[in-house]
Amino acid sequence: MRREHDVIIVGAGLASLAAAARLYECGVTDIGIYADSFGGTPYIAAINFVLPENPYGDSVKQYAKDMLHAGYDIGNRELVEEMAANSLNGYALLRRWGVEFAKNEDGTARLRHVSGHTWPRSLCCTTELIGVEIVKKLTDELSQKQIPVHTGYECLHVLTKDGHACGITVKNPDGNIENIYSPVVIAGWGGVGNLFGTSTYPGDIRGNTLAIAKEAGADLIDIEFLEYEPMVVMSPPGAVGEPCPTAMLGEGAYLKNSEGERFMLRVRPQGEAGSPKTLINRQIWKEVDAGKGSEHGGVWVDLRHIDREILKAYPWFFNRLMDNGVDPNRELVEVGPMAHSFSGGIMVDRHYESKVKGFYAIGEACGGIHGGCRCAGNAASQAAVSGLLCAQAAAMAVGSSDHRDPAEEDLPAVYAENKAVFEAFVPEARELAVKALGIYRHGDTLMQAKTRLEEMLGKEEMGQDTKAAQTVASIHLMVCAALRREESRGTHMRLDFPESRKEFEREFSI
Numbered sequence: 075m076r077r078e079h080d081v082i083i084v085g086a087g088l089a090s091l092a093a094a095a096r097l098y099e100c101g102v103t104d105i106g107i108y109a110d111s112f113g114g115t116p117y118i119a120a121i122n123f124v125l126p127e128n129p130y131g132d133s134v135k136q137y138a139k140d141m142l143h144a145g146y147d148i149g150n151r152e153l154v155e156e157m158a159a160n161s162l163n164g165y166a167l168l169r170r171w172g173v174e175f176a177k178n179e180d181g182t183a184r185l186r187h188v189s190g191h192t193w194p195r196s197l198c199c200t201t202e203l204i205g206v207e208i209v210k211k212l213t214d215e216l217s218q219k220q221i222p223v224h225t226g227y228e229c230l231h232v233l234t235k236d237g238h239a240c241g242i243t244v245k246n247p248d249g250n251i252e253n254i255y256s257p258v259v260i261a262g263w264g265g266v267g268n269l270f271g272t273s274t275y276p277g278d279i280r281g282n283t284l285a286i287a288k289e290a291g292a293d294l295i296d297i298e299f300l301e302y303e304p305m306v307v308m309s310p311p312g313a314v315g316e317p318c319p320t321a322m323l324g325e326g327a328y329l330k331n332s333e334g335e336r337f338m339l340r341v342r343p344q345g346e347a348g349s350p351k352t353l354i355n356r357q358i359w360k361e362v363d364a365g366k367g368s369e370h371g372g373v374w375v376d377l378r379h380i381d382r383e384i385l386k387a388y389p390w391f392f393n394r395l396m397d398n399g400v401d402p403n404r405e406l407v408e409v410g411p412m413a414h415s416f417s418g419g420i421m422v423d424r425h426y427e428s429k430v431k432g433f434y435a436i437g438e439a440c441g442g443i444h445g446g447c448r449c450a451g452n453a454a455s456q457a458a459v460s461g462l463l464c465a466q467a468a469a470m471a472v473g474s475s476d477h478r479d480p481a482e483e484d485l486p487a488v489y490a491e492n493k494a495v496f497e498a499f500v501p502e503a504r505e506l507a508v509k510a511l512g513i514y515r516h517g518d519t520l521m522q523a524k525t526r527l528e529e530m531l532g533k534e535e536m537g538q539d540t541k542a543a544q545t546v547a548s549i550h551l552m553v554c555a556a557l558r559r560e561e562s563r564g565t566h567m568r569l570d571f572p573e574s575r576k577e578f579e580r581e582f583s584i
């Protein structure tokens with residue numbers, strides 16, 4: 075049976091759930107949410123909002139300024155300012171749908187100071203990850219309103235006709251390939267983590283979505299900017315990949331090198347709290363480069379002096395360490411940078427619509443807000459606010475007189491699968507991504523990767539596995555973007571251009 079909706083949302087993370095909630099509030103009820111699983115959202119610990127009750131006198135203006143500054147001033151000012159201005163609306167939306175944030179004893183919101191922000195403005199949940207609370211509350215409420223979240227669906231293509239979105243091709247939970255139709259398709263499919271070897275991302279964020287967007291005709295922006303989470307646990311094996319929240323630095327944690335020195339103080343005499351993630355990443359790499367790193371290529375975070383109750387207020391982190399035999403009040407914890415989130419994505423206008431009419435992108439799927447580096451906790455805030463703003467625009471489109479009907483004729487559902495072809499190309503392409511797209515980048519390495527990826531894409535067998543072709547093409551797109559970006563910004567450090575080299579040498583005192 076042919077399926078069609080007024081709006082299709084691909085994804086069930088925070089951006090998608092916020093969009094669905096706001097669409098419902100705006101009167102749109104025929105919403106098809108199709109997702110593999112819940113993406114990075116259940117792992118969200120921190121989410122920032124500018125609240126009127128903030129005792130530090132926080133403001134929308136300061137929030138926008140922090141975002142642009144942390145992003146090396148290349149974020150899209152209009153999108154950033156719109157996001158800051160709608161911060162309170164994003165918070166109110168989550169509250170209306172039942173999300174509870176941690177409170178102080180006097181009933182005010184408990185605010186944490188996370189990296190890149192002038193003031194404490196980060197909200198959390200102290201009994202579990204706030205992302206778990208968000209997924210639980212929004213999916214329950216949506217399903218009570220007859221808007222179920224269909225999980226186990228993998229989007230393979232976005233369908234277009236005459237430059238307008240008209241639906242998606244999916245692999246459904248039975249393994250069948252089918253088309254689902256709608257003139258409004260919202261991509262809430264998250265970032266690109268699994269294009270890389272080790273990352274903090276869950277398995278449902280494959281990253282071939284960059285190529286899916288490009289095939290549909292969308293433009294991409296800032297896709298050379300991958301975020302590295304600076305303080306991810308590197309040992310013991312059972313806790314590897316668990317991010318130590320940068321909010322810990324705001325709670326008084328220190329970063330130390332193998333000589334026990336608080337090396338961040340060399341560049342931040344005021345202390346570690348509030349350091350931008352890029353700075354922490356660079357300084358950690360600098361210590362490792364100077365032979366003052368840890369066994370696994372990181373440094374140590376010292377939490378021993380922090381009150382146990384405070385550590386326990388980050389239960390996912392505290393428990394993961396304790397379950398693996400590390401008591402943070404007794405031992406230093408080995409941490410270092412790992413690929414963690416993506417600042418680029420689909421280029422959108424202020425309604426979060428791409429160049430393709432009816433094809434929108436929200437959350438980590440879209441780019442332009444975070445610029446060269448994002449403030450901690452802002453991926454979540456951007457997911458919530460972009461979902462809200464996009465939903466308002468999409469609801470207007472659904473209600474307008476020129477709203478299209480879904481494509482009348484059934485388009486062919488095209489997809490090829492060949493595991494041997496996938497295995498022949500994708501692991502090598504991922505290795506190239508790790509080598510060429512780390513924090514330190516060199517034109518020669520990028521060019522070699524580009525040439526090899528193009529060789530792969532030119533092979534006839536590639537046509538036998540769509541996902542392999544999309545994965546290799548996505549890495550190729552990132553490599554080309556990194557080659558074009560000749561200056562160093564954020565975690566993109568180009569060593570082969572005189573100005574970039576100078577910047578690097580100045581910073582690293584070579």
Ligand SMILES: Cc1cc2nc3c(=O)[nH]c(=O)nc-3n(C[C@H](O)[C@H](O)[C@H](O)COP(=O)(O)OP(=O)(O)OC[C@H]3O[C@@H](n4cnc5c(N)ncnc54)[C@H](O)[C@@H]3O)c2cc1C
Pocket residue numbers: 084085086087088089090108109110111112113114115116117118119120121227228229230262263264265274275276278279280283317414415436437438439450451452453454455457
């Ligand atoms: C371990 C970890 C901790 C994090 N902590 C924080 C934090 O504390 N604060 C913060 O701001 N950010 C944090 N982030 C980043 C944050 O989780 C993401 O940026 C955020 O979840 C983005 O929301 P989203 O809805 O855009 O995407 P996601 O939450 O990633 O959701 C993407 C959705 O798309 C679906 N999907 C993907 N591809 C397809 C496909 N082809 N077909 C169908 N469905 C698909 C997924 O299944 C999922 O439902 C963290 C990330 C990780 C991995």
